[in-house]
Amino acid sequence: MGKLNDLEAQGQAVWLDFVDRKFLAAGGLQKLVDEDGLTGVTSNPSIFEKAMGHGDAYDESLKAYDQAHPDAPTMDRYEHLAVEDIKHAADTLRPIYDRLDAKDGYVSLEVSPYLADDTDATIAEAQKLWTMVDKPNVMIKIPGTLAGAPAIAATIAAGINVNVTLLFALEAYKRVADAYVMGLEERVRQGQPIDRIASVASFFVSRIDAMIDKAIDERVKDGDAEADALKAVRGKVAIANAKMAYQWYLDFLKTDRWQALAAKGAQPQRLLWASTGTKDPSYPDTLYIDTLIGRDTVNTMPPKTMDAFRDHGTAAPTLTQDIDAARHVLAEAERLDLQLDGVTETLVGEGVTAFAKAFDDLLGAIAAKQPTAA
Incomplete structure (x- = not known):
């Protein structure tokens, strides 16, 4: 039992923010399950671009698919490859899903980032991917945009597990x-069961500090009169923001509305901490793991961050500690006009754009491997 296993004792699930065919084929995921207590996997367009767009790991599967479907569009070819990986990961995690009675053991597959502002197309894509994977322990990732919220409600009502991605702001999380x-509630009205429906809300962390710290550094460099106060909140805003989201979650679980669903077996929508690799080399490389450990939460870690925590992380119930200090940090951020609301809104747009760019690159790389390509 190691440090990552200690997180389970604190009630936090460890997920891997990485998918790659060679890694799966070599038993890398199974090793993490066996040795570190890993219970889930997340993917996104950037991860698949790194996996599929470089090297030859997917060439054999792609060649076989192209022989059977010579005129298939590039998007179909990508989905075929992605679904193969997701199915493999789902099968590896299935014993966890069964043992925990559908409370964990999930792998996530994202809808096309091109659809972030199209509710109906997102609903249709979620249904399509769910049907293609055909595994009960898959979550379909839907961005938490304004258009994404009604798509999430409809997808859950259809009995499809959802990982809500690109959440930065408390108000977006509440939505x-x-x-x-x-x-x-719609499923209940339809007389459908709700006890095996799962969802996580992926709350991004480090990107908030990266943007706010940059603004702080510029103001300090320019001789801002509030330099000391600005430096005092550097590297603390994202963690405070996440802690307030968890406090809201705890309060929501006590409401009559949630209790009525819980009585019918509903699972809470767990908060999942994403973007947990540090961007600033002056920060501890386990900062966004050590400070956000709490019951019924998930931390999805890139391999490098997972290795770091395994080596020197500290497992303690930190998510519910120093709440008054977290409130103070956010109050100071507002007083100092660090524009957290504007930052989080910008980050949603940048996240969608970054995933779309990765998707462009990914589809381009797959198209270049098409037999008819010049």
Whole structure:
């Protein structure tokens, strides 16, 4: 038993933010399950671009697919490859899903980032991917945009597990938590079971500090009169923001609305901490793991961050500690006009754009391997 296993004792699930065919084929995921207590996997367009767009690991499968479907569009070819990986990961995690009675053991597959502002197309894509994978322990990732919220409600109502991605702001999180509940309530109205529907709300962390710290550094460099106060909140805003989201989650679980669903077996929509690799080399490389450990949460870690925590992380119930200090940090951020609301709104747009760019690169790389390509 190692440090990553200690997180389970604190009630936090360890997920891997990485998918790669060679890694799966070599038993890398199974090793993490066996040795570190890993219980889930997340993917996104950037991860698949790195996996599929470089090297030859997918060439054999792609060649076989192209022989059977010579005129298939590039998107179909990508989906074929992605679904193969997701199915493999789902099969590896299935014993966890069965043992925990559908409370964990999930792998996530994202809808096309091109659809982030199209509710109906997102709903259709979620249904399509769910049907293609055909595994009960898959989550379909839907961005927590304004258009994404009603898509989340409809997808949950259809009995499809959802990983809500690209959440940065507390208000956006509240909106998608409401969407999850609306989906469950619709299933109840339809007389459908809700006890095996799962969802996580992926709350991004390090990118907030990266943007706010940059603004702080510029103001300090320019001789801002509030330099000391600015430096005092550097590297603390994202963690404070996440802690307030968890406090809201704990309060929401006590409401009559949630309790009515819980009585019917509903699972809480767990907060998942994403973007947990540090961007600033002056910060501890386990900063966004050590400080956000709490019950019924998930931390999805890139391999490098997972290795770091395994080596020197500290497992303690930190998510519910120093709440008054977290409130103070956010109050100071507002007083100092660090524009957290504007930052989080910008980051959603940048996240969608970054995933779309990765998707462009990914589809381009797959198209270049098409037999008819020049």
